[in-house]
Amino acid sequence: MEPRLYIIMREDLWDMNPGKGMAQAAHAQADFDTYAENRYTDDAFRSAHLQWCEDRNFGVTLVLTAPKSEWMQISLGVEHCGYVNDPTYPYRNYYGKVFTSSEDTCMWVFATTEQEVEHMQQYNLHK
Numbered sequence: 001m002e003p004r005l006y007i008i009m010r011e012d013l014w015d016m017n018p019g020k021g022m023a024q025a026a027h028a029q030a031d032f033d034t035y036a037e038n039r040y041t042d043d044a045f046r047s048a049h050l051q052w053c054e055d056r057n058f059g060v061t062l063v064l065t066a067p068k069s070e071w072m073q074i075s076l077g078v079e080h081c082g083y084v085n086d087p088t089y090p091y092r093n094y095y096g097k098v099f100t101s102s103e104d105t106c107m108w109v110f111a112t113t114e115q116e117v118e119h120m121q122q123y124n125l126h127k
Contacts, residue, residue, distance in 0.1 A: 003052040004117060005032060005061045006109040008074060009126050012067040013103065015091045021126070024105040025063060028084045032108045035082055045080070048112040065126040071107050077119035080110040 007028045009021055016024075039045040052059035066074065075081045089103040111117045 001112075001114050001117065002060060003048045003110065003112045004120075005029075005052065005059065006111060006120050006123075007061065007063045008071070008107045008109065008123065009063060009065050010068050010105055011065045012069075013089075013105065016105070020090075020105075024084060024086065027086065028082075028106050028108040029058075029061070031082055031084050032110065035080070036110075039080075045112075048110075052110075062120075063126040064120070064123040066123050068104060070123075071104075074107065074109065074120075074123070078109045078111060078116045080112070081107060083107045 007025050009024065010016065036045075036049050039049075071083065083104050084106045085102060086105050087102045088100040089105060090098055090100050092098050109116070109120060111120055
């Protein structure tokens with residue numbers, strides 16, 4: 001089984017446009033990279049991460065979508081996951097005024113088993 005990184009974008013943030021979504025997905029990748037660096041004493045994780053990276057700095061990555069209300073259910077079916085919080089997530093109101101808020105924008109899941117990949121198949125690809 002080939003390990004996979006899933007990035008799950010919130011579908012319930014009303015002001016999440018494609019540009020913000022790409023930035024938040026980049027944040028998720030960076031968060032996962034830090035997580036991976038801190039897990040290299042775990043031989044099983046290290047082996048899975050090296051297999052995922054192949055000869056690059058990344059491997060198979062899929063971007064899915066789910067509301068934040070489903071994130072706990074997602075995390076219960078996997079061993080390695082994390083939430084991404086942007087403390088300065090920008091909103092633009094009806095009048096065009098920009099303000100910021102601390103928001104959980106996406107999460108990542110590193111699936112290393114067939115069971116985890118099967119668990120993630122119930123969630124839709126992000127459009």
